[in-house]
Amino acid sequence: MACSTATLPSAFTQFQSLPPRHVFIPKLRIRIASVSKQRRFNCKRVEVKAVSTDLQNGAISGEVNETGSSELKKDRQTNQSSSKLVLVVGGSGGVGQLVVASLLQRNIKSRLILRNPERATALFGDQDKETLQVVKADTRKQEDLDPSIFEGVTHVICTSGTTAFPSKRWEDDNTPERVDWVGVKNLVSASPSSVKRVVLVSSIGVTKYNELPWSIMNLFGVLKYKKMGEDFFQNFGIPFTIIRPGRLTDGPYTSYDLNTLLNATAGQRRAVLIGQGDKLVGEASRIVVAEACIQALDLQVTENQVYEVSSVEGEGPGNEAQKWEELFQAAQDC
Numbered sequence: 096m097a098c099s100t101a102t103l104p105s106a107f108t109q110f111q112s113l114p115p116r117h118v119f120i121p122k123l124r125i126r127i128a129s130v131s132k133q134r135r136f137n138c139k140r141v142e143v144k145a146v147s148t149d150l151q152n153g154a155i156s157g158e159v160n161e162t163g164s165s166e167l168k169k170d171r172q173t174n175q176s177s178s179k180l181v182l183v184v185g186g187s188g189g190v191g192q193l194v195v196a197s198l199l200q201r202n203i204k205s206r207l208i209l210r211n212p213e214r215a216t217a218l219f220g221d222q223d224k225e226t227l228q229v230v231k232a233d234t235r236k237q238e239d240l241d242p243s244i245f246e247g248v249t250h251v252i253c254t255s256g257t258t259a260f261p262s263k264r265w266e267d268d269n270t271p272e273r274v275d276w277v278g279v280k281n282l283v284s285a286s287p288s289s290v291k292r293v294v295l296v297s298s299i300g301v302t303k304y305n306e307l308p309w310s311i312m313n314l315f316g317v318l319k320y321k322k323m324g325e326d327f328f329q330n331f332g333i334p335f336t337i338i339r340p341g342r343l344t345d346g347p348y349t350s351y352d353l354n355t356l357l358n359a360t361a362g363q364r365r366a367v368l369i370g371q372g373d374k375l376v377g378e379a380s381r382i383v384v385a386e387a388c389i390q391a392l393d394l395q396v397t398e399n400q401v402y403e404v405s406s407v408e409g410e411g412p413g414n415e416a417q418k419w420e421e422l423f424q425a426a427q428d429c
Protein backbone atom coordinates (compact mmCIF):
# COMPACT_ATOMS: atom_id res chain seq x y z
CA MET A 96 0.00 0.00 0.00
CA ALA A 97 1.44 3.33 -1.00
CA CYS A 98 1.69 5.87 1.75
CA SER A 99 2.77 9.44 1.71
CA THR A 100 4.44 11.11 4.63
CA ALA A 101 3.55 14.47 6.03
CA THR A 102 4.24 16.27 9.23
CA LEU A 103 1.36 16.80 11.59
CA PRO A 104 1.54 19.17 14.50
CA SER A 105 5.22 19.32 14.77
CA ALA A 106 7.74 21.16 16.81
CA PHE A 107 7.73 24.71 17.91
CA THR A 108 10.16 27.40 18.60
CA GLN A 109 9.28 30.01 21.10
CA PHE A 110 6.41 31.40 22.94
CA GLN A 111 5.77 33.84 25.64
CA SER A 112 2.74 33.63 27.79
CA LEU A 113 1.15 36.42 29.73
CA PRO A 114 3.52 37.01 31.49
CA PRO A 115 6.37 35.54 29.39
CA ARG A 116 6.91 31.84 29.90
CA HIS A 117 9.27 29.12 28.76
CA VAL A 118 7.84 26.42 26.71
CA PHE A 119 8.58 23.02 25.36
CA ILE A 120 8.75 21.83 21.80
CA PRO A 121 6.38 19.04 20.90
CA LYS A 122 7.23 17.08 17.78
CA LEU A 123 4.68 15.11 15.89
CA ARG A 124 4.92 13.29 12.67
CA ILE A 125 2.24 11.44 10.84
CA ARG A 126 2.21 9.11 7.89
CA ILE A 127 -0.90 9.47 5.87
CA ALA A 128 -2.33 6.75 3.75
CA SER A 129 -5.22 6.91 1.39
CA VAL A 130 -8.79 6.83 2.61
CA SER A 131 -10.22 3.36 2.46
CA LYS A 132 -13.87 3.03 1.62
CA GLN A 133 -14.44 0.14 3.96
CA ARG A 134 -17.64 0.36 5.92
CA ARG A 135 -17.80 -0.50 9.54
CA PHE A 136 -20.62 0.35 11.91
CA ASN A 137 -22.17 1.63 8.68
CA CYS A 138 -19.60 4.38 8.61
CA LYS A 139 -16.72 5.25 6.38
CA ARG A 140 -13.41 3.99 7.71
CA VAL A 141 -10.32 6.13 7.50
CA GLU A 142 -7.06 5.20 9.11
CA VAL A 143 -4.11 7.09 10.51
CA LYS A 144 -0.63 5.61 10.26
CA ALA A 145 2.26 5.82 12.65
CA VAL A 146 1.31 8.83 14.65
CA SER A 147 3.37 9.89 17.57
CA THR A 148 4.35 12.91 19.55
CA ASP A 149 7.37 14.19 21.36
CA LEU A 150 6.51 16.72 23.98
CA GLN A 151 9.97 16.56 25.41
CA ASN A 152 13.42 16.30 23.98
CA GLY A 153 13.47 12.56 24.57
CA ALA A 154 14.34 10.10 21.86
CA ILE A 155 11.64 8.76 19.61
CA SER A 156 11.75 5.24 18.41
CA GLY A 157 9.74 3.10 16.05
CA GLU A 158 8.42 4.65 12.88
CA VAL A 159 8.37 8.15 14.22
CA ASN A 160 11.01 10.60 13.13
CA GLU A 161 12.14 13.67 14.95
CA THR A 162 11.49 17.03 13.44
CA GLY A 163 14.32 19.45 14.05
CA SER A 164 13.78 23.06 14.94
CA SER A 165 15.08 24.22 11.57
CA GLU A 166 12.49 22.02 9.89
CA LEU A 167 9.88 23.45 12.19
CA LYS A 168 10.89 26.99 11.36
CA LYS A 169 10.63 26.09 7.69
CA ASP A 170 7.20 24.54 8.30
CA ARG A 171 6.02 27.65 10.03
CA GLN A 172 7.45 29.97 7.43
CA THR A 173 5.69 28.13 4.66
CA ASN A 174 2.40 28.00 6.55
CA GLN A 175 0.44 31.18 6.12
CA SER A 176 -0.33 32.91 9.35
CA SER A 177 -3.97 32.29 10.22
CA SER A 178 -6.49 34.94 11.19
CA LYS A 179 -7.88 32.57 13.80
CA LEU A 180 -7.35 32.93 17.52
CA VAL A 181 -8.35 29.69 19.22
CA LEU A 182 -9.09 29.64 22.93
CA VAL A 183 -8.00 26.23 24.23
CA VAL A 184 -9.32 24.96 27.54
CA GLY A 185 -7.43 22.00 29.03
CA GLY A 186 -4.26 22.65 27.02
CA SER A 187 -2.15 20.95 29.68
CA GLY A 188 -4.13 17.72 29.39
CA GLY A 189 -3.77 14.76 27.06
CA VAL A 190 -5.93 15.86 24.13
CA GLY A 191 -5.35 19.54 24.86
CA GLN A 192 -1.56 19.37 24.61
CA LEU A 193 -1.90 17.77 21.19
CA VAL A 194 -4.38 20.43 20.11
CA VAL A 195 -1.98 23.17 21.14
CA ALA A 196 0.92 21.43 19.40
CA SER A 197 -1.07 21.14 16.22
CA LEU A 198 -2.21 24.76 16.28
CA LEU A 199 1.39 25.89 16.70
CA GLN A 200 2.48 23.73 13.81
CA ARG A 201 -0.23 25.24 11.66
CA ASN A 202 0.78 28.74 12.69
CA ILE A 203 -2.65 29.29 14.22
CA LYS A 204 -2.68 31.59 17.23
CA SER A 205 -3.99 30.18 20.47
CA ARG A 206 -4.76 31.38 23.97
CA LEU A 207 -4.63 28.77 26.70
CA ILE A 208 -6.77 28.82 29.81
CA LEU A 209 -4.82 26.99 32.50
CA ARG A 210 -5.22 26.68 36.24
CA ASN A 211 -1.43 26.47 36.44
CA PRO A 212 0.07 28.57 33.63
CA GLU A 213 3.54 27.32 34.54
CA ARG A 214 2.60 24.00 32.97
CA ALA A 215 2.68 25.66 29.57
CA THR A 216 6.29 26.47 30.17
CA ALA A 217 7.18 22.86 30.66
CA LEU A 218 5.05 21.65 27.78
CA PHE A 219 5.54 24.06 24.94
CA GLY A 220 8.83 25.88 25.41
CA ASP A 221 9.35 29.51 24.42
CA GLN A 222 6.86 30.72 21.88
CA ASP A 223 6.12 34.14 20.49
CA LYS A 224 3.40 35.72 22.63
CA GLU A 225 1.50 36.60 19.47
CA THR A 226 1.34 32.89 18.70
CA LEU A 227 0.65 31.41 22.11
CA GLN A 228 -0.77 33.21 25.10
CA VAL A 229 -1.46 31.73 28.50
CA VAL A 230 -4.10 32.97 30.90
CA LYS A 231 -4.64 31.71 34.41
CA ALA A 232 -8.25 30.71 34.87
CA ASP A 233 -10.38 27.99 36.41
CA THR A 234 -13.55 27.23 34.49
CA ARG A 235 -15.40 26.50 37.73
CA LYS A 236 -15.04 30.17 38.64
CA GLN A 237 -17.29 32.36 36.57
CA GLU A 238 -15.32 35.43 37.60
CA ASP A 239 -12.17 33.96 36.01
CA LEU A 240 -13.83 33.91 32.59
CA ASP A 241 -14.04 37.65 32.12
CA PRO A 242 -14.55 39.22 28.69
CA SER A 243 -10.84 40.00 28.25
CA ILE A 244 -10.17 36.26 27.91
CA PHE A 245 -12.36 36.20 24.80
CA GLU A 246 -10.97 39.36 23.23
CA GLY A 247 -10.19 38.55 19.60
CA VAL A 248 -11.10 34.89 20.04
CA THR A 249 -12.61 33.38 16.89
CA HIS A 250 -12.90 29.73 17.96
CA VAL A 251 -12.91 27.71 21.18
CA ILE A 252 -11.78 24.12 21.81
CA CYS A 253 -12.67 22.74 25.22
CA THR A 254 -10.87 19.55 26.27
CA SER A 255 -11.09 19.98 30.03
CA GLY A 256 -12.04 17.09 32.27
CA THR A 257 -11.17 15.22 35.41
CA THR A 258 -11.17 11.59 36.46
CA ALA A 259 -14.43 9.63 36.45
CA PHE A 260 -13.65 8.17 39.88
CA PRO A 261 -12.34 9.90 43.01
CA SER A 262 -8.65 10.68 42.68
CA LYS A 263 -6.07 13.29 43.60
CA ARG A 264 -7.36 15.31 40.69
CA TRP A 265 -10.61 15.87 42.54
CA GLU A 266 -8.76 17.91 45.14
CA ASP A 267 -10.35 21.25 45.88
CA ASP A 268 -13.70 19.93 44.62
CA ASN A 269 -12.50 19.58 41.03
CA THR A 270 -15.10 16.87 40.40
CA PRO A 271 -16.96 15.90 37.22
CA GLU A 272 -19.94 17.92 38.41
CA ARG A 273 -17.79 21.03 38.80
CA VAL A 274 -15.63 20.58 35.68
CA ASP A 275 -17.89 18.86 33.12
CA TRP A 276 -21.09 20.64 34.11
CA VAL A 277 -20.40 23.91 35.93
CA GLY A 278 -17.14 24.57 34.05
CA VAL A 279 -18.64 23.95 30.63
CA LYS A 280 -21.72 26.02 31.49
CA ASN A 281 -19.52 28.90 32.65
CA LEU A 282 -17.33 28.71 29.56
CA VAL A 283 -20.22 28.63 27.13
CA SER A 284 -22.10 31.38 28.98
CA ALA A 285 -19.04 33.62 28.82
CA SER A 286 -18.43 33.04 25.09
CA PRO A 287 -19.39 36.07 22.98
CA SER A 288 -21.69 35.60 20.01
CA SER A 289 -18.82 36.59 17.72
CA VAL A 290 -17.20 33.19 18.30
CA LYS A 291 -17.50 31.19 15.09
CA ARG A 292 -17.34 27.71 16.59
CA VAL A 293 -16.99 26.06 19.98
CA VAL A 294 -15.74 22.47 19.88
CA LEU A 295 -16.36 20.46 23.04
CA VAL A 296 -14.76 17.10 23.85
CA SER A 297 -17.34 14.99 25.69
CA SER A 298 -17.56 11.18 25.79
CA ILE A 299 -19.32 8.23 24.25
CA GLY A 300 -22.04 6.79 26.48
CA VAL A 301 -23.44 10.11 27.70
CA THR A 302 -26.94 9.35 26.42
CA LYS A 303 -27.11 5.97 28.19
CA TYR A 304 -25.41 6.48 31.50
CA ASN A 305 -28.10 4.49 33.30
CA GLU A 306 -27.36 1.38 31.24
CA LEU A 307 -24.58 -1.14 31.76
CA PRO A 308 -21.67 -0.84 31.23
CA TRP A 309 -21.96 2.94 31.16
CA SER A 310 -23.63 3.04 34.58
CA ILE A 311 -20.36 1.79 36.08
CA MET A 312 -18.39 4.57 34.47
CA ASN A 313 -21.10 6.94 35.67
CA LEU A 314 -20.99 5.87 39.33
CA PHE A 315 -19.83 9.37 40.29
CA GLY A 316 -21.84 11.10 37.58
CA VAL A 317 -19.22 11.88 34.94
CA LEU A 318 -21.40 10.91 31.97
CA LYS A 319 -24.48 12.57 33.42
CA TYR A 320 -22.60 15.82 34.00
CA LYS A 321 -21.01 15.70 30.58
CA LYS A 322 -24.46 15.32 29.05
CA MET A 323 -25.74 18.26 31.09
CA GLY A 324 -22.82 20.31 29.77
CA GLU A 325 -23.56 19.17 26.21
CA ASP A 326 -27.25 20.04 26.51
CA PHE A 327 -26.57 23.50 27.86
CA PHE A 328 -24.04 24.06 25.11
CA GLN A 329 -26.36 22.88 22.33
CA ASN A 330 -29.16 25.15 23.51
CA PHE A 331 -26.98 28.21 23.97
CA GLY A 332 -27.00 29.36 20.35
CA ILE A 333 -23.29 29.54 19.50
CA PRO A 334 -22.24 27.33 16.56
CA PHE A 335 -20.98 24.13 18.12
CA THR A 336 -19.42 20.75 17.42
CA ILE A 337 -19.35 18.03 20.05
CA ILE A 338 -16.78 15.26 19.78
CA ARG A 339 -17.49 12.19 21.91
CA PRO A 340 -14.43 9.93 22.02
CA GLY A 341 -14.22 6.37 23.26
CA ARG A 342 -11.69 5.44 25.92
CA LEU A 343 -8.64 7.56 25.19
CA THR A 344 -5.26 6.09 24.28
CA ASP A 345 -1.87 7.64 23.38
CA GLY A 346 -0.91 10.10 26.08
CA PRO A 347 -1.03 12.23 28.07
CA TYR A 348 2.67 12.69 27.36
CA THR A 349 4.59 13.72 30.43
CA SER A 350 8.23 14.29 31.17
CA TYR A 351 8.24 11.30 33.48
CA ASP A 352 7.14 8.55 31.16
CA LEU A 353 7.59 10.07 27.74
CA ASN A 354 9.88 7.46 26.34
CA THR A 355 7.74 4.66 27.65
CA LEU A 356 4.68 6.20 26.12
CA LEU A 357 6.36 6.83 22.82
CA ASN A 358 7.73 3.35 22.63
CA ALA A 359 4.28 2.03 23.38
CA THR A 360 2.55 4.08 20.73
CA ALA A 361 4.99 4.70 17.90
CA GLY A 362 4.29 2.51 14.95
CA GLN A 363 0.71 1.72 15.88
CA ARG A 364 -1.80 2.16 13.11
CA ARG A 365 -4.83 4.28 13.90
CA ALA A 366 -7.93 4.34 11.79
CA VAL A 367 -10.78 6.74 12.45
CA LEU A 368 -14.39 5.75 12.84
CA ILE A 369 -16.97 8.47 13.16
CA GLY A 370 -20.60 7.91 13.99
CA GLN A 371 -23.63 9.67 15.33
CA GLY A 372 -26.26 8.57 17.82
CA ASP A 373 -24.01 7.27 20.62
CA LYS A 374 -23.64 3.88 18.95
CA LEU A 375 -19.86 3.63 18.55
CA VAL A 376 -17.79 1.85 21.16
CA GLY A 377 -14.07 1.28 21.58
CA GLU A 378 -10.96 3.36 22.02
CA ALA A 379 -9.89 6.62 20.48
CA SER A 380 -6.34 7.86 20.06
CA ARG A 381 -5.88 11.28 21.64
CA ILE A 382 -3.96 12.22 18.49
CA VAL A 383 -7.00 11.47 16.37
CA VAL A 384 -9.35 13.30 18.77
CA ALA A 385 -7.13 16.39 18.75
CA GLU A 386 -7.09 16.38 14.96
CA ALA A 387 -10.87 15.94 14.83
CA CYS A 388 -11.27 19.03 17.04
CA ILE A 389 -9.06 21.15 14.82
CA GLN A 390 -10.65 19.95 11.61
CA ALA A 391 -14.11 20.64 13.01
CA LEU A 392 -13.29 24.33 13.47
CA ASP A 393 -13.48 25.02 9.75
CA LEU A 394 -15.74 22.40 8.25
CA GLN A 395 -19.23 23.69 7.59
CA VAL A 396 -20.55 20.13 7.69
CA THR A 397 -19.65 19.83 11.38
CA GLU A 398 -21.60 22.90 12.50
CA ASN A 399 -24.11 22.08 15.25
CA GLN A 400 -23.32 18.37 15.04
CA VAL A 401 -22.49 15.71 17.62
CA TYR A 402 -20.09 12.91 16.65
CA GLU A 403 -18.69 9.83 18.29
CA VAL A 404 -15.08 9.10 17.41
CA SER A 405 -13.02 5.96 17.85
CA SER A 406 -9.88 4.63 16.23
CA VAL A 407 -8.66 1.20 15.18
CA GLU A 408 -5.77 -0.24 13.19
CA GLY A 409 -5.35 0.99 9.67
CA GLU A 410 -4.75 3.98 7.46
CA GLY A 411 -6.16 7.39 8.11
CA PRO A 412 -7.02 10.92 7.11
CA GLY A 413 -3.98 12.48 8.73
CA ASN A 414 -4.49 16.21 8.65
CA GLU A 415 -6.23 16.34 5.28
CA ALA A 416 -9.37 18.43 5.56
CA GLN A 417 -11.09 16.77 2.61
CA LYS A 418 -10.76 13.32 4.11
CA TRP A 419 -12.08 14.54 7.44
CA GLU A 420 -14.98 16.21 5.69
CA GLU A 421 -15.80 12.93 3.98
CA LEU A 422 -15.71 11.15 7.31
CA PHE A 423 -17.93 13.66 9.08
CA GLN A 424 -20.32 13.75 6.13
CA ALA A 425 -20.48 9.95 5.95
CA ALA A 426 -21.39 9.80 9.64
CA GLN A 427 -24.31 12.10 8.99
CA ASP A 428 -25.41 10.03 6.01
CA CYS A 429 -25.51 6.79 8.04
Ligand SMILES: NC(=O)c1ccc[n+]([C@@H]2O[C@H](COP(=O)([O-])OP(=O)(O)OC[C@H]3O[C@@H](n4cnc5c(N)ncnc54)[C@H](OP(=O)(O)O)[C@@H]3O)[C@@H](O)[C@H]2O)c1
Nearest residue numbers: 185186187188189190210233234255256297298341342343
Ligand atom coordinates in the same frame (compact mmCIF):
# COMPACT_ATOMS: atom_id res chain seq x y z
N1 LIG B 1 -9.77 9.36 29.57
C1 LIG B 1 -10.66 8.79 28.80
O1 LIG B 1 -10.60 7.57 28.51
C2 LIG B 1 -11.79 9.60 28.24
C3 LIG B 1 -12.80 8.97 27.51
C4 LIG B 1 -13.80 9.75 26.94
C5 LIG B 1 -13.78 11.13 27.10
N2 LIG B 1 -12.80 11.72 27.84
C6 LIG B 1 -12.80 13.19 27.96
O2 LIG B 1 -11.92 13.69 26.96
C7 LIG B 1 -11.41 14.97 27.39
C8 LIG B 1 -9.89 14.95 27.29
O3 LIG B 1 -9.38 13.91 28.11
P1 LIG B 1 -7.83 13.81 28.50
O4 LIG B 1 -7.68 12.54 29.28
O5 LIG B 1 -7.00 14.02 27.31
O6 LIG B 1 -7.71 15.07 29.45
P2 LIG B 1 -6.85 15.23 30.76
O7 LIG B 1 -5.47 14.76 30.51
O8 LIG B 1 -7.62 14.66 31.90
O9 LIG B 1 -6.78 16.82 30.87
C9 LIG B 1 -7.84 17.55 31.38
C10 LIG B 1 -7.50 19.02 31.26
O10 LIG B 1 -8.56 19.74 31.90
C11 LIG B 1 -7.97 20.73 32.73
N3 LIG B 1 -8.85 21.09 33.83
C12 LIG B 1 -9.32 20.28 34.80
N4 LIG B 1 -10.08 20.97 35.64
C13 LIG B 1 -10.09 22.25 35.21
C14 LIG B 1 -10.68 23.45 35.66
N5 LIG B 1 -11.43 23.46 36.76
N6 LIG B 1 -10.48 24.58 34.97
C15 LIG B 1 -9.71 24.59 33.85
N7 LIG B 1 -9.11 23.49 33.36
C16 LIG B 1 -9.29 22.33 34.04
C17 LIG B 1 -6.70 20.06 33.23
O11 LIG B 1 -5.82 21.03 33.73
P3 LIG B 1 -5.13 20.94 35.17
O12 LIG B 1 -3.72 20.63 34.86
O13 LIG B 1 -5.34 22.27 35.73
O14 LIG B 1 -5.85 19.86 35.95
C18 LIG B 1 -6.20 19.40 31.98
O15 LIG B 1 -5.53 20.33 31.16
C19 LIG B 1 -11.94 15.16 28.81
O16 LIG B 1 -13.13 15.91 28.76
C20 LIG B 1 -12.27 13.75 29.25
O17 LIG B 1 -13.25 13.71 30.27
C21 LIG B 1 -11.80 10.99 28.40
